[in-house]
Amino acid sequence: MNRPPPPLLVASDLSKLFGGVVALDTLNLEVRANDILGLIGPNGSGKTTFFNVVTGIYPATSGRVTFDGAEITGFSTQAVYRSGISRTFQRSRLSLPLSVFDNIMVGNHKRLNQGLWFNLVRRGAFREEFEANFEEARTLIRVFDAPLAERMFEAVAGFPMIDRRRIEICRALISHPKLLLLDEPSAGMTHDETSALMDDILEVKARFKDLTIVIVEHEMGVIERITNRCVVLNFGQKICEGTYQEVSRDRQVQEAYLGIE
Amino acid sequence: MDVGYLAQYVMNGLMLGMMYALVAVGFTLFFGVLDVIKFSHGDVLTVGAFAGLATYLGLDLLGISSPVVLVLCVLSVSALCMALLGALIARYLVLPLRSAPPLNTLLITLMLGTVLRESVRLFYPQGANPKPFPALLPTDSVTMGNFNLRLDNVMMLFAGTIVIVGVHLLLTRTKLGLAIRAVAQDEETAKTMGINFKLIVLITFGLGSALAAFAGIMNGLYYNEINFGMGLLLGVIGFSSAIVGGLGNIYGAILGGFLFAALQTVGAVAMPFASAYKDVFAFGVIILIMAWRPTGLIREKVSERV
Amino acid sequence: MNDPRPRGGGLIACIVATIAVTAYVIALLVVESQIGILILLAGGVAAVLAAARFGVLARVGEGLARRENTLHLLAVVGVVVATAFFHEDHFILLMMATVILYVLATLGLNVQFGFTGVLNFAGASFFGVGCYTAAVLSMHTAVPHILVLLIGGLMAALIGSILLLPVLRTRGHYAAVVTIAFALLFKTFLEVNDVLGGPQGLRVAGMNLFGWEFNDNIQIGENLELSFYVNYIVLGLILLGLAFAFVRRLERSWIGLNLDAIRLDDTAAACFGLNIARWKITAFTIGNFLTGVAGGLYAMMLGFIAPTNFTFGDSLILVSIVLLGGIGNVWGLVVATTIVIILPEKLQAIQEYRFLLYGAMVILMLLFRPEGLLPRPLRRYFPGWQPR
Incomplete structure (x- = not known):
């Protein structure tokens, strides 16, 4: 077997505190090249904060981020963009x-x-x-x-x-970014619209061979359909990863979503 | 330096600080509930002072000469009128622009300030000239060396303290205060808890504007003179004080007001030769503070304490 | 849908419209009686509303937008015709020159505020920096006067850079207070200092361009004499044309796009690599430069300047012009400046009330038509360009 390629994006022990609130808690996460990775978790589990820390909107409290073999911890938003990461926003921020x-x-x-x-x-x-x-x-x-x-x-x-x-x-x-971060692209759309947009995203992925995508989504149908790997966050920590089928069977994940302690 | 002079300067600084603090608290209240800056605040102060003067002249015509009645009437008429004006501004100029870019609120209140200022200049009889303001408070004084402690100043400081403590108690001890703080904290949650958002905003703007009226009268009594442009300067200084204290923080605003007065007083003591430049100095300090700590001096400390 | 024929009125309609506007402005300037002016104004408003109602305005507007070079030519011809008509009338020519220089000054404000969203409530102060620079240099040095204008602009940009740090570190309201504080500081400073003439102000030498004295009337042949203000109108128009072309190109470039993106959402812009500070500095500096140049020529034209010309109220008038005209629309500035400058001069009754009126006008505009009289159209990088 071939050795797997080195991961494109690596977050090591990444933490982000807002005052006393822990948004990311020593998070370790890898994004492999060419994946469509689903980032899921209940509200407030740190998904958007992860995007904001990676793209340099918020500085990390501690921990490191490396992208494409180089460290980008503490980079400004501008430098992150130049290194090849771009994103969309949860609440569409077009002019x-x-x-x-x-x-x-x-x-x-x-x-x-x-x-x-x-x-x-x-x-x-x-x-x-x-x-x-x-x-x-x-x-x-x-x-x-x-x-x-x-x-x-x-x-x-x-x-x-x-x-x-x-x-x-x-x-x-x-x-032509290497990594595209999609923050809840289905927000505010109907079921059919969401479905059409996911077709578009798969089409894009087919055209841009080297594109890696991380997608934050609440619609599990979307995640099931377009991702090949999922990471589940809860309270700023990774609680599970694997294919959608694997994570959806995980007991911890079910507990996190149902709120069972 | 002589102790008497020093005491005199401290007294002057306290008077200035009290006025700045009153204006700054208004800015903080508005920013707290709506996240907007009402740039007409200083000019509301001017209108308040002129409303107070007009009330005095009217009562004088009626032959009322009891100083207690005069003071109470002047203060209450001016404060009530300005509270109404503040609520009207909020209702017809600030709230309708909530969905517009915040820049528009800034511009509209700035232009309203111009309209108020110019209205006083043009429509108040001889409004373009400075107006003498009557000495409504007893002017007896105690002289200690170079220090001249005037009774009216002491009374004003006392009254100002009572007003600020009163606002503080209103905000922390009453249901209304709780509602104001709830709106300031989170508008949506406050609404779902059954708080009449609009009403609370109007009341807050009324309250802040009444404080401005109080500061305007105080200014008139202190300098024995008012003019149509006085609010512009006080508004900018008050706003800067509110920023220094971290906008939205009432203690910060009070502290900012006194800090600013202290700076001005120290500037006057340190550079007596440049007294003509005292306003230049004040505005220069504002610009420097903004360059140095644009979000205020207090905020970070507060967040550490939380 | 893909009609290849250009929409909008024909060339004839555009020319007729220009003639009508020029004639109207000339008539407005000629009439002295207050009743006559009121009737003209009412007629003008009615005509514009009627033209808008029947779609004439939109068609002519589109036709002119499609033929930009024609529009520029027609505008210049209109000014030349009006200047020729009033060739002896000092007062009216002074008014026209003032409009031209105010448009130049507000072009600067438009780059800052209209494009980039950087508030500047000290426009009159930077105009004043240009004026005082012209006064000092023209009276006490032998610097060629065309350079004096340039230095006036540079001085305004330089003094503006003092405010850069606080303006960059703050946003919206806070930046506004910085510039308000500067406007008040500047006026107070001019009044209390002794070197720059104090409240009495300074005298300024008239423009002298390569030996050509601008402050002498122009004698042509035996019996034709032109007011010396014609000199200032011509030079003002040339400077305005240059600045106009510059600002237009700026708007229709990636830089103009950067400025808009920063105004509308600086967080999103930063996520796409835009260096917010760099573009804000660029816009603020360019804006102050243009305003300063306008001030320099204005001072030479008036021959005398005093602190009362540069109050906070005057700064607010400049901002009002940008708001009334249509934020970011360069042609809106021309319309709004004409109204704001000429109206109080012609209607003596409102002269005293002008600050009040402009304040009220801007309030109404923000409440009911925040896009201004002439809303800014979408960016077209090359007018008339069609995708293949």
């Missing part, structure tokens, strides 16, 4: 007055030339970059929804939740 294209380009920051001279004076070169990126964004969004790709210059405020989720995922994907 509603801006166009679909603008929102996606915010996610492409590191690949766009940000120089003053380039942007203001070399308009010809800027135009080429703009057109190339437009094509790329349109191709990407077509993976999700073809009609949406024809409405690139409309304000996001005019789109329904499912399209906003799609746009948000495109914003996270446009920069």
Whole structure:
């Protein structure tokens, strides 16, 4: 047998305290390359906090995070993004007055030339970059929804939740991250919409061969369908991991969800 | 330095601090319940002072000369009017903008401040000029060396302390205070517990504005003069004091007010040659404090204690 | 849906609209009687409402947006025609030049506040820095005057950088207080210090561009004399054109996108690598520079400046212009500045009440039409560009 590839993301003894509240408690967690990993657990079990600590929104109280072989503990949000991790937010955080294209380009920051001279004076070169990126964004969004790709210059405020989720995922994907963190993509959507979005995510995974995804979800149907591995958190600690079938049979997991002590 | 002078400075600093603290407590109350800054607060103070002056002039015309009646009427009319004004501002300008960007609340109250300030200037008879404010309190004084302790100042300090302690008791010992604190803690939970959110907000804004009226009258009595621009300065200083104390923390606001007054007084003592620059100094300190501790000096200590 | 024909009014409609607007503004400036002005204003409001009601406004607007170069040309022609019409009238030309320089100043504020969301309630102070720089340099040094304007802008940007640390470390309300404190500090400082003339203010030399004295009337032939303010209008218009093109390009670039993203959600923006501090510094500095340059030329035009020109109230007027015009919309600034500057000059009755009126207008605007008179359109990186 081949040796398994080294894990893409490793959290070692990661802790996060808010005042006296322990959100992450010496958490040890590995994300293997090319997985779709489901991160599940009851409310307040530390799933979103884990995302926020990994992406540098909150500094970790203690412990380490390594990504792709390099330590990223204490990195700023900007540095984490540049190293190849991008994310969506639980409460969709798009810029509603801006166009679909603008929102996606915010996610492409590191690949766009940000120089003053380039942007203001070399308009010809800027135009080429703009057109190339437009094509790329349109191709990407077509993976999700073809009609949406024809409405690139409309304000996001005019789109329904499912399209906003799609746009948000495109914003996270446009920069070709190695790791995509999806924070409850089904929140605020109907059952059918959720199902359609999961098709999209699987389609994306099929197209981007090297993409690894961590998804936080409450809908167990979603987890069962798209993940190949699950980690269950409770009180900021990992209580179980394995395939969905394995973890769903685990007694500790059932207790955590049913609240039995 | 002479002990008498020192005592004089301390007394002046305490008076200033009391006024700043009263304004700062208002800012803190508003921020507590709604997470908004009401920038018209300083100008509500101005209007309060002018309302007090108008009340005095009206009573004077009626021939009422009993100082006790005068003081009580001036204070209660001014405080009631400003409480009403504060509630109206909350009802028609602040609450409707809750779903808009917070920037809009800031702008709308800032512009309202301009409207109030300009209204006083334009519509109060000769409002553009400073107005003498009557000495309603006994001005007897005790002189000890270079220290001149005036009875009216002592009375004002005493009254100010009572008001602040009263607000404190209201917040901590009454059902209303409990409701205000509940709203400040978590709006949604407070609503589900059956608290009338809107009413509590209006009452809080009324309360804060009444405090501003009190500070305005105090300012008039202390300097024997009021003018239409006085609130702008007091508002900015009061807000800065509230920030220094960590917005939303009533003890912090009080401490911030006195701290700011202390800084100003020390500045005046240390640099008597630059007395003309005292306001420049005050604003410079505000900018420095914001650069140094933008979220206030107190907050971190409090969270350690929790 | 994919109609290849450009929508919107034709070229003729755009030209007619420009002629109408120019004629209307000229008429407004000519009329002296207060009743006449009121009638004109009412007529203007009615005409705009009617045009909006019948879709004319939208069509002409779209037509002009589609032909941006035509729009710019028409705007310049309109100003030139009005200037020619009033070529001798000092007072009206001064008003026009003031509008031009205020638009230049508010362009700066627009970059800070409209694009980036960095509040600046000290706009009049940075305008004042430009003015005082011009006063000192033009009276006491031999620095060429065009450089004086540049230095005025740089000084404003430099003094603004003192506020950078507190502005960057704070958000929203807190940053607002920093700039309010600075506005009050600046005015008080000007009043109490002796070096810069104290409350009496300073004299400023007129602009001299490569030997051309701006403060002399222009004699053309035997019997045509142009007011010296025409000089300032021409130079102001050139500077405004440059600044306008600059701000437009900024808006239509990745940088403009960065600024918007930071204004709308800086946490999300930071998660996608945007360096919040860098772009806030860029916007704040560019904005103060533009405001300072405008101040420099304004001081030279007036010939005299005093602290009372740079009060907190004046800063609020600049912010009001941005809000009334439509936050972030550069054309909105032109409309709003024209209203804010010209109205109180023509309607003497409201002169005294102008701060009050603007305050009330902004309150109503925020309550009922927060997007302003001319809401900012979506970003179009290249006007007329269509995806293939």
